Every structure is written in structure tokens, then in C-alpha cells.
Amino acid sequence: MSLLRVTSPHASGQGQVSSVMRDVLIATLPGVLILTAYFGPGTLLNIVFGGLIAVATEYAITALRGRDPRVAISDLSILVTSTLLCIALPPYAPWWLIVIGVLTAVLLGKQVFGGLGYNPFNPAMVGYVVLLISFPVQMSAWASPRGLAEVPGLGDTLRHVFAPGTIDAVTAATPLDLLRQNTGLLFEDLLTNSPELTGWGGIGWFEVNLAFLRWRPLAVVSPDLYLACAHRYARCPRCLRAHRI
Amino acid sequence: MLAMLSDQPLLAALTALLGLGATFGALLGFAAIRFRVEGNPISEQINALLPQTQCGQCGYPGCRPYSEAIADGDSINKCPPGGEETIQALADLLDVEPQPLDAEHGVEKEPVVAWIREDECIGCTKCIQACPVDAILGAAKVMHTVIADECTGCDLCIEPCPVDCIDLIPRKEGISFWHWSLPEDRASRYDVIATDAATRDAA
Amino acid sequence: MRTIHDIHGGIHPPERKALSRPGDLQNAPIPPVLVLPVRQHLGVPALPIVAVGDTVLGGQVLAEAQGVMSVPVHAPSSGTVVAIESRPIAHASGLADQCIVIQTDGEDHWLAFEGVTSWRERDPATLVERIREAGIAGLGGAGFPTAVKLSPGPTRPIETLLVNGTECEPYITADDTLMQCRADELVEGAHILAHILSADSILIGIEDNKPDAIARVQAAISRAGVDVELATFPTKYPSGGEKQIIEILTGQQVPSGGIPADIGIVCVNPGTAVATQQAIVDGKPLTHRIVTLTGEALAAPQNVTACLGTPITQLLEHAELSVDGQQRIIHGGPMMGFAVSDLNAPITKITNCLLAPTATELPLPDPAQPCIRCGHCAEACPASLLPQQLYWYARAKDQEQLAEHRLFDCIECGACAYVCPSQIPLVQYYRAAKGQIRDSEQEKRRSDNSRERFEARQARLEAETAAREAKRAARKAAAQSQAAENGSDPIQEAIERAKARKAEQEANP
Numbered sequence: 001m002s003l004l005r006v007t008s009p010h011a012s013g014q015g016q017v018s019s020v021m022r023d024v025l026i027a028t029l030p031g032v033l034i035l036t037a038y039f040g041p042g043t044l045l046n047i048v049f050g051g052l053i054a055v056a057t058e059y060a061i062t063a064l065r066g067r068d069p070r071v072a073i074s075d076l077s078i079l080v081t082s083t084l085l086c087i088a089l090p091p092y093a094p095w096w097l098i099v100i101g102v103l104t105a106v107l108l109g110k111q112v113f114g115g116l117g118y119n120p121f122n123p124a125m126v127g128y129v130v131l132l133i134s135f136p137v138q139m140s141a142w143a144s145p146r147g148l149a150e151v152p153g154l155g156d157t158l159r160h161v162f163a164p165g166t167i168d169a170v171t172a173a174t175p176l177d178l179l180r181q182n183t184g185l186l187f188e189d190l191l192t193n194s195p196e197l198t199g200w201g202g203i204g205w206f207e208v209n210l211a212f213l214r215w216r217p218l219a220v221v222s223p224d225l226y227l228a229c230a231h232r233y234a235r236c237p238r239c240l241r242a243h244r245i
Numbered sequence: 246m247l248a249m250l251s252d253q254p255l256l257a258a259l260t261a262l263l264g265l266g267a268t269f270g271a272l273l274g275f276a277a278i279r280f281r282v283e284g285n286p287i288s289e290q291i292n293a294l295l296p297q298t299q300c301g302q303c304g305y306p307g308c309r310p311y312s313e314a315i316a317d318g319d320s321i322n323k324c325p326p327g328g329e330e331t332i333q334a335l336a337d338l339l340d341v342e343p344q345p346l347d348a349e350h351g352v353e354k355e356p357v358v359a360w361i362r363e364d365e366c367i368g369c370t371k372c373i374q375a376c377p378v379d380a381i382l383g384a385a386k387v388m389h390t391v392i393a394d395e396c397t398g399c400d401l402c403i404e405p406c407p408v409d410c411i412d413l414i415p416r417k418e419g420i421s422f423w424h425w426s427l428p429e430d431r432a433s434r435y436d437v438i439a440t441d442a443a444t445r446d447a448a
Numbered sequence: 449m450r451t452i453h454d455i456h457g458g459i460h461p462p463e464r465k466a467l468s469r470p471g472d473l474q475n476a477p478i479p480p481v482l483v484l485p486v487r488q489h490l491g492v493p494a495l496p497i498v499a500v501g502d503t504v505l506g507g508q509v510l511a512e513a514q515g516v517m518s519v520p521v522h523a524p525s526s527g528t529v530v531a532i533e534s535r536p537i538a539h540a541s542g543l544a545d546q547c548i549v550i551q552t553d554g555e556d557h558w559l560a561f562e563g564v565t566s567w568r569e570r571d572p573a574t575l576v577e578r579i580r581e582a583g584i585a586g587l588g589g590a591g592f593p594t595a596v597k598l599s600p601g602p603t604r605p606i607e608t609l610l611v612n613g614t615e616c617e618p619y620i621t622a623d624d625t626l627m628q629c630r631a632d633e634l635v636e637g638a639h640i641l642a643h644i645l646s647a648d649s650i651l652i653g654i655e656d657n658k659p660d661a662i663a664r665v666q667a668a669i670s671r672a673g674v675d676v677e678l679a680t681f682p683t684k685y686p687s688g689g690e691k692q693i694i695e696i697l698t699g700q701q702v703p704s705g706g707i708p709a710d711i712g713i714v715c716v717n718p719g720t721a722v723a724t725q726q727a728i729v730d731g732k733p734l735t736h737r738i739v740t741l742t743g744e745a746l747a748a749p750q751n752v753t754a755c756l757g758t759p760i761t762q763l764l765e766h767a768e769l770s771v772d773g774q775q776r777i778i779h780g781g782p783m784m785g786f787a788v789s790d791l792n793a794p795i796t797k798i799t800n801c802l803l804a805p806t807a808t809e810l811p812l813p814d815p816a817q818p819c820i821r822c823g824h825c826a827e828a829c830p831a832s833l834l835p836q837q838l839y840w841y842a843r844a845k846d847q848e849q850l851a852e853h854r855l856f857d858c859i860e861c862g863a864c865a866y867v868c869p870s871q872i873p874l875v876q877y878y879r880a881a882k883g884q885i886r887d888s889e890q891e892k893r894r895s896d897n898s899r900e901r902f903e904a905r906q907a908r909l910e911a912e913t914a915a916r917e918a919k920r921a922a923r924k925a926a927a928q929s930q931a932a933e934n935g936s937d938p939i940q941e942a943i944e945r946a947k948a949r950k951a952e953q954e955a956n957p
């Protein structure tokens with residue numbers, strides 16, 4: 001018989017990095033659903049496409065860095081990064097925008113610092129900021145929500161994303177743009193008079209923002225807090241309800 | 246004057262900058278004299294970081310002389326008893342790059358204390374005169390002994406002893422000095438200890 | 449009814465207490481050889497007063513306390529002292545320490561003891577002395593000398609004696625068993641302790657997962673017809689931490705860096721109370737204790753009363769350990785215990801449990817992954833610390849920040865490491881950091897002391913030189929004034945005299 005020397009505690013909970021990440025992914029669901037409801041399948045497409053690119057990049061990089069890529073992928077952190085980024089991109093964003101964003105997030109936001117746990121900023125937000133600075137036009141071209149324009153179907157969506165230019169009628173100003181460009185009207189007038197902010201469209205924005213609002217500003221300030229909160233939300237339906245009101 | 250300034254924006258800007266510089270410079274200068282804090286002289290602060298082994302390995306007769314030498318610009322890596330930790334602390338204090346220990350002066354060792362094999366001691370008092378911290382107790386022709394709590398392990402008493410009855414023994418041995426060390430990154434989380442204790446006793 | 453407060457954090461690991469059948473207490477056989485470390489407590493080791501070859505009786509003093517922070521060691525059975533030497537002991541370091549080894553004769557002859565039943569009339573100071581002489585040190589795990597705990601000093605009046613029957617660690621049932629089988633002694637022991645401390649009230653706190661112990665202690669209280677409050681509270685790890693149970697039962701927080709006596713409470717383990725009762729009423733020193741032998745690698749898990757100094761391997765054999773290959777033997781519980789590195793090491797006053805888990809029962813930890821700053825550890829920490837910050841600072845060896853983040857309030861409960869999804873051995877980081885800080889404080893004290901001594905010596909040497917110099921100057925001045933008086937130079941005269949003597953010697957050799 002040989003003895004083993006281990007440091008305490010000798011018992012350990014069931015927690016894994018992957019389960020934390022899974023919970024964060026679950027926490028994004030309400031927001032993603034609402035985005036899809038109002039803007040059509042664009043967001044979903046972003047997430048799926050971005051996710052594939054991200055996983056491939058992470059795999060390649062960790063292999064290059066001499067780590068076990070399967071371990072790196074299986075902690076799901078890369079999916080959290082790509083999903084957070086893709087939710088923040090406009091639906092129907094051209095494919096190259098997603099590719100650039102994801103590559104920046106994975107390479108510049110995460111892996112150059114040493115991978116999971118060593119990144120000083122939230123990688124998704126690094127990707128987002130780089131895109132916002134480099135491609136302001138594409139980044140602010142949000143689709144009109146349901147009610148203002150016809151929401152495209154899946155086929156149109158694919159065509160729009162991978163062959164841009166074939167559809168050009170779906171973009172519109174976001175409410176913030178509207179506010180910025182507004183010169184004469186009072187805020188309240190704007191709220192009640194402009195089609196973007198009333199009716200279906202207005203409610204859409206309202207809901208989307210609510211679904212993320214409590215989390216996203218946090219994410220920019222502190223990824224730690226963001227993850228902690230997102231995780232709490234995911235586990236605690238009471239918090240979710242309380243903060244959505 | 247004013248008219249000229251308003252005609253010459255470049256000149257105006259220059260004058261303004263110069264004026265501001267002069268005013269704040271004067272203010273700062275005044276404040277530096279008026280609100281001067283009488284801090285510890287830098288050599289005091291350096292001395293507080295040195296290990297006070299008083300061994301002279303740095304080439305100076307004790308820690309204080311070395312601290313004064315550092316304050317005058319000597320390098321900070323000459324104290325083996327202090328080792329890397331002291332060098333780091335000095336580098337932080339003086340805001341310079343830490344350097345590796347200068348091997349010319351010796352290497353970092355485990356802390357030790359002197360121990361006199363008392364039945365061999367002839368009571369020559371030579372070690373008493375050598376000890377920089379008066380850690381040896383004794384009188385002429387009677388056996389001497391080391392006060393272990395006061396001994397710094399500086400090694401200066403070893404050489405003068407005519408009968409070589411002084412040993413340096415590790416100071417930090419045994420359970421009361423043990424503490425956990427930091428886990429190693431990426432290392433296996435457990436040690437396997439080969440033992441046949443149970444089987445032997447069972448047999 | 450007392451209001452029960454909640455503490456921050458905490459976890460609910462599987463309890464697995466039924467495994468060792470609490471309440472069923474057996475006697476472990478007296479082993480052929482007893483190995484008694486001279487340091488079974490926190491503080492200064494005891495000084496052996498027996499010699500190799502001496503025959504000893506049960507209860508005889510083998511080693512005497514050295515100073516206040518020390519307790520004596522007694523023989524748990526009769527036999528012969530066969531060695532006084534360094535032997536492996538049960539310690540996280542795996543190091544050896546001085547032990548007195550007794551070959552038992554199997555007769556188990558004991559000294560006659562004399563107790564005091566009328567302890568209420570006795571002066572607390574003499575009772576404390578008896579407790580010290582009986583070798584009692586906290587039986588909960590830290591081994592703090594009880595006599596020291598019972599002398600909080602006049603500045604800290606004690607209101608409440610708190611008996612901590614929480615036993616919140618999974619698996620361990622030694623206190624549970626003790627409370628079930630020795631409830632009457634427990635109540636009386638608590639009274640003696642309260643009498644010594646002149647505490648107004650006695651509070652026994654038991655977690656609600658021990659209904660049998662609660663019932664028996666309650667019955668003992670009514671039998672004794674005394675005023676003792678029994679409080680039960682919900683099960684949660686680590687409610688049994690001293691500061692934690694005080695907060696749960698009183699809502700008061702022990703100040704950071706302080707001790708419970710600062711807020712008028714002294715907290716003892718039930719085992720300590722029972723040992724006190726035996727020491728005072730029966731006059732019996734502490735020579736045995738209850739140990740839980742548990743884990744799925746044991747065929748017969750149980751609670752036993754064992755002689756202190758019984759080698760671990762004997763007890764495991766008694767509980768039918770059967771393993772080949774790698775095995776962890778944990779001294780203490782799964783949360784705070786340490787892995788034993790030599791099974792010949794003996795049990796001591798602080799051994800409450802020996803745990804032999806199988807690899808499926810308590811899997812070995814995976815390699816640590818980087819901290820993802822999920823914050824679970826901060827949610828679990830009962831001391832409201834920020835474990836992940838402490839972890840980063842411990843890695844960076846940033847002692848200032850560690851102090852700032854109250855590292856020394858960490859009770860090393862392991863709740864943070866238990867929940868950490870990255871499986872980081874957080875507690876080891878804290879232990880190492882604490883050790884380093886203590887080390888450097890000690891070094892600082894030493895070096896300050898050396899500096900003073902060096903400077904004192906320097907000053908002395910200078911003074912000596914100055915004194916010599918002054919004497920020489922005085923002599924010179926005296927000689928000169930003499931010369932002025934006599935018109936002759938004494939130095940010149942001395943030289944002349946020396947020359948004359950030399951010439952004389954050369955002339956007639």
C-alpha cells in the first residue's frame with residue numbers, strides 16, 4: 001500500500017468551469033429569444049456562425065500553444081465569448097464582420113494574455129470595441145424591428161449575411177441614433193411620435209434592453225462581476241424576475 | 246503690450262505657458278521648503294531592510310556601513326544572508342531594477358545558529374571578541390556558550406576558535422518551523438508516499 | 449427560545465455521518481507499543497521526566513509542562529519506557545518529533561486517583577491547576593491548552609460558557625457519540641468550567657442533524673436539574689467554527705484578530721468538558737479519547753475510545769482496513785483534515801477522526817485550472833472574505849494586500865476550495881501565505897534585535913576605545929607636568945634605564 005498526500009479539503013463540490021460557463025450561456029437565452037422574436041433569425045445566425053469560427057480558432061491556437069485543445073474547448077468558455085459578442089453585433093451583420101470580431105476577441109482578447117482566466121478584459125467586449133471603432137457604419141446598422149419592416153426569413157437572412165447588397169431595406173436607425181440625430185423634438189414627443197419608439201418596435205427595444213440591461217454595462221466595466229451576475233441570474237429565477245421589472 | 250500680445254497669438258501662448266510654469270514652479274519650490282517632512286534618512290530605511298546578520302560578507306563591517314554605502318550608490322546585490330527577498334525589497338525602496346545576488350559575496354543559505362561543543366571549549370574568549378552581536382557568553386578559561394536567540398549565524402566566530410569547537414547548525418528545523426508552501430502550478434495535486442507500514446505491522 | 453442567526457456563506461457537503469454509527473462506542477484494544485509525542489497541543493512541548501527503562505503505571509506523568517503554554521503527557525497504560533526519540537507523528541508536514549515510547553505490559557495497572565466532588569467550594573485557580581496537571585488541551589482539533597483558555601484575565605469578564613457540539617465536518621461523529629454516551633459528564637463538566645470562569649450562563653449548541661445527542665443531552669440537563677440552555681440550529685458547514693457558532697447563537701461577531709473572550713464568551717469542545725469533569729471529579733488525567741474510524745475503505749467503521757499514542761495503523765486494522773495500491777488516510781475530516789504520511793504515527797489529543805475513503809468516495813482532485821473569477825468562493829466563505837483576491841495576492845506574495853484583505857480571519861475551512869469550479873487548492877495558498885507572513889514577522893523581530901545588539905556593541909567598543917584614549921592622554925599629561933616640575937623627562941629617563949640594563953646584560957651574560 002502506498003499513501004497519498006493531498007492538501008485539504010479532500011471533498012470537492014460538483015462545480016466545473018464548464019458548468020459555470022453553461023449557466024452563463026443559459027442566462028443569455030431570454031435575451032436571445034427576444035432578439036429573435038423582434039429581429040428574426042439574424043442573431044441566431046450570428047451566434048451559430050460566430051461560435052463555429054471561435055471554436056475553430058481556439059482549437060488551432062491552443063494546439064499551437066502546446067495545450068490540449070479538447071480541454072480548452074470543453075470548458076465552454078469560448079462559446080460564452082463568441083455568444084456574448086454575437087449578441088452584441090447587429091443581426092444580419094455581414095459575415096466578415098463576425099469573423100473579424102471573433103478573431104479579435106479570441107486572439108487579442110483572450111489568448112495573447114494566456115487564455116482562460118488571464119485576460120484582463122472581457123474578450124467579447126474587446127472584439128466589440130475593435131469592431132465599433134473600425135466599422136462604425138456596419139456596427140450601427142441595426143435591422144428594423146418587427147412592426148416597422150418585414151422581418152426577413154431564414155433564406156433572406158443567409159443571403160444577406162453572406163452576399164451583402166442583395167437586400168438593403170432592412171436597416172434602420174437604432175433608438176439611440178434617433179435620439180442623437182433629433183434636433184427639435186422633446187424627448188417625450190419623440191417617444192410618442194416616432195414609429196421606431198412606439199408600438200411593436202418600441203416594445204421590442206424595451207424588452208431587448210431589459211433582457212440584457214442589467215448585465216451588459218457591467219460587462220464592460222468588469223467581466224468578473226458580469227460573469228458573477230450572469231451566473232446568479234441563471235441560477236436564480238427570483239433575481240431574474242425581480243430585475244426585469 | 247496687451248495689444249501686441251493680442252496681435253501675436255503665438256507669443257501670447259508662449260508667455261502664458263512661461264508664466265504658468267514660473268508660478269507653479271515657485272509654488273512647488275515654496276511648498277517643498279515650507280512643508281518639508283523630516284523622514285528617515287535613506288540609509289536608515291535601507292538598514293531596516295537588511296537582515297542584520299552583521300556578517301560582513303558584503304565587504305563592509307556590518308549592515309549599517311553597507312546601508313550607508315548603498316545610499317551613496319553601491320549596488321544592492323551584495324548581501325547573501327538577505328538573498329533575493331532583500332534585494333527585491335531594496336529595489337522597491339530605491340526604485341531600481343532588482344539584480345541577481347552577486348555570487349562574489351556568497352550564496353543564500355538556510356539560516357543557522359552557532360553551537361559550541363562545550364566540553365571541547367578551552368575558554369579562550371576569542372569568539373566573544375569576534376561576535377558582532379554579543380551572543381556568546383563566557384569568561385576566560387571557562388566554557389563558553391551561544392545564546393541561540395541572539396546569534397545571527399554570521400559565521401565570524403568560527404574562524405578565530407583555536408580548537409574548532411564551534412558548529413553552525415540549521416536554525417529552522419523541526420515541526421515548529423514548518424509551514425505549507427505554495428502549491429506548484431500545473432503540478433500533480435498529490436504526492437505518493439511509498440510505505441509498507443500497514444502491511445509490515447499487519448504481518 | 450433563542451433566535452438563531454445565519455452566517456454568511458457556508459456549504460452543504462454530503463454528511464455521511466451514519467457510516468460510523470454515532471452513539472455506539474467501543475473500546476479499542478491496548479496496543480503493544482504506545483508512542484506519545486511530547487507535543488500534542490499548541491505551544492511549548494512537554495519535558496520528559498521518565499528515562500528509558502523506567503516502568504510506568506497508567507496515569508503516571510511522563511512529561512511535564514514547560515511554562516504556561518504547555519500541558520503534561522501521561523501514560524495511558526502500564527508498561528516500560530523503551531525509547532525517548534524522534535518518531536514520525538501525525539502532522540501535515542510528515543515530519544518527526546520527540547516521542548516517549550512505551551512497551552505496554554497488558555496488565556493495565558493504574559495509579560490511584562483522588563478527585564474532588566465538592567468542586568463548587570473550591571477556588572477556581574486550584575481547579576485550573578488541576579486541569580493543567582491533567583494534561584487537558586482542546587479536543588476539538590487545535591489542541592489549545594484549556595488552562596490558558598480558562599484564564600482570560602480580569603479585563604475580560606466571561607458571561608457565557610459555550611459548549612460547541614456542532615461537529616459540522618462531514619463523516620466525524622466523535623463528539624456526537626461522546627454527547628450520547630457521556631451526556632451527564634458533559635453537563636457536569638460544563639458546570640465546572642462555568643464555575644471556574646464565573647460565567648453566568650451555560651449554552652450548549654448542537655447542530656440539528658444529531659437528534660439523538662440532542663435528546664440525551666436534554667435528558668441529562670433535566671436529570672441534573674440545572675440551568676443549562678440547549679440550542680439547536682440548522683446544519684451547515686462550517687457552523688462549528690468558533691466565531692461562526694458564536695455568531696449563529698448570539699448574533700455577535702468576534703472582532704477580527706480577537707478571541708471570543710473579548711465579547712465575554714469562552715467556547716469549548718464537548719470532549720474538553722468531559723475531560724474536565726473526569727479530571728476534577730475523578731482526578732483522572734487525559735489519557736484516552738474518542739476517535740471516529742470511518743470511510744468506505746474500512747469494513748468496520750466505528751467510534752472507539754482509544755489510548756492516546758496508539759499507532760494509526762493499529763486502529764485502522766481494528767476497523768478492518770483492506771486496500772491494495774494507493775490510499776489516502778486523512779487525520780481529521782474531509783474538509784480540514786490532513787493526509788497522514790506515515791501510518792506508524794500515533795493518535796494524539798487532537799485526533800477526532802481517521803478517514804480512509806475510497807477513490808470513488810472522495811475522488812482525487814483534478815489539476816488546478818486558472819481562476820475564472822466566478823465569485824463562487826466569495827459566496828461560500830463563512831468569514832466574508834474575498835478568497836479569489838486572497839488567492840491572487842498569495843501568488844504574488846503581496847503581504848500588505850493579504851493583510852488588507854484579512855487573510856488572518858480565514859479559518860481554513862475549505863468551503864471556498866470546495867465550490868471552486870477550477871479546483872484550485874485555495875486553502876493551501878492561504879496556509880502558505882500565513883506561514884510566510886509569520887516567518888517574515890519573526891525574522892523582522894530577530895533582525896531588529898540584532899541591530900540593537902550590534903549598535904550597543906559598537907557603542908561599547910567606541911566607549912572602550914575612548915576610555916583607553918582618555919587614560920593614555922591623562923598619563924601623558926601627568927608625566928609632562930612631572931617633567932616640568934623636576935626639570936627632567938621621565939620618558940627619556942626610562943629609555944636611559946632600559947639602555948643601561950641592556951648594556952649590563954650584554955657585559956655579563
Ligand code: SF4
Pocket residue numbers: 295296297298299300301302303304305306307308309311323324325326327
Ligand atoms: S552581508 Fe552581512 S553584514 Fe552585509 S548587509 Fe548582509 S547581513 Fe549585513
Ligand code: SF4
Pocket residue numbers: 358359375376377378379380381391395396397398399400401402403
Ligand atoms: S555566535 Fe558566532 S555565528 Fe552567532 S552571531 Fe556571534 S559570531 Fe556570529
Ligand code: SF4
Pocket residue numbers: 818819820821822823824825826835836839864867868869870871872874
Ligand atoms: S471559485 Fe475558484 S474560479 Fe471562482 S473566483 Fe473563486 S478561486 Fe476563482
Ligand code: SF4
Pocket residue numbers: 828829830831832833834835857858859860861862863864865874875878
Ligand atoms: S478557507 Fe478561508 S477563505 Fe476559504 S471559505 Fe474558508 S474562511 Fe473563507
